[in-house]
Amino acid sequence: MLAWNVINVPSTENRAGLKKRYDDSCAGCHMQKGDGAYGAGYYPSLANNSKMQSKYYIIRVLINGLRGIPSFHSMMNDAQIAAVTQYVHSDLNNFTDTVTTANVAQLRHDFPPGSDPSD
Ligand code: HEC
Numbered sequence: 001m002l003a004w005n006v007i008n009v010p011s012t013e014n015r016a017g018l019k020k021r022y023d024d025s026c027a028g029c030h031m032q033k034g035d036g037a038y039g040a041g042y043y044p045s046l047a048n049n050s051k052m053q054s055k056y057y058i059i060r061v062l063i064n065g066l067r068g069i070p071s072f073h074s075m076m077n078d079a080q081i082a083a084v085t086q087y088v089h090s091d092l093n094n095f096t097d098t099v100t101t102a103n104v105a106q107l108r109h110d111f112p113p114g115s116d117p118s119d
Contacts, residue, residue, distance in 0.1 A: 018087040021080060025072070026088075034092040041068060047092040055099045058085045059107050078104040 023032065029043045030036055036045035051057055062081050065071035072081065078101040086099040 015091075018083050018091065021084050022087045022091075025076070025084060029069070034088065043068075046088050049093065052088055052093045053095050055085055055089050055095075055097050055103060056107060058088055059099075059104055060111060063104075063108055064111060073108070078108070 022034075026034075026046070030046050031043070034045060034047035036047075037043045046052060059081060061069060062072045062076070062085065064073070076084070081104045082099045082101045085104070089095045089097060089099060
């Protein structure tokens with residue numbers, strides 16, 4: 001079961017790494033503290049947002065995009081998506097699930113990018 005253990009460990013990126021990934025990839029739209037913005041569009045707050053309780057919701061948005069948010073499926077690997085999801089889930093909110101690369105891999109498989117649930 002070694003392989004399973006390897007992919008099921010929490011993201012190895014440290015706290016600073018998680019924040020940097022968020023700052024680099026998300027803060028441009030969602031702002032540094034995740035409080036979102038109104039202006040040339042609407043960027044929802046990711047901080048204190050009860051929808052962020054579900055790590056699976058965050059991962060699905062990142063894999064598939066959602067209207068104004070681009071899909072990150074080809075820009076980030078599973079570990080990177082897990083890291084940024086952990087940051088949004090735990091640091092911007094106070095939820096305590098552990099996000100693993102296996103969680104991301106599972107959703108990538110179940111909901112491949114561009115899949116249309118109505119098909
Ligand atoms: C180019 C701008 C842009 C970037 C970069 C961006 N987002 Fe978004 N994001 C949006 C917009 C716009 C929405 C709202 C989509 C909608 O509901 O129409 C959104 C929605 C979301 C939602 C759903 C919010 C909710 O309340 O349902 C999550 C989660 C999210 N983004 C996470 C992230 C994360 C994590 C990153 C960095 C990896 C990121 N976004 C980067 C523009 C962006």
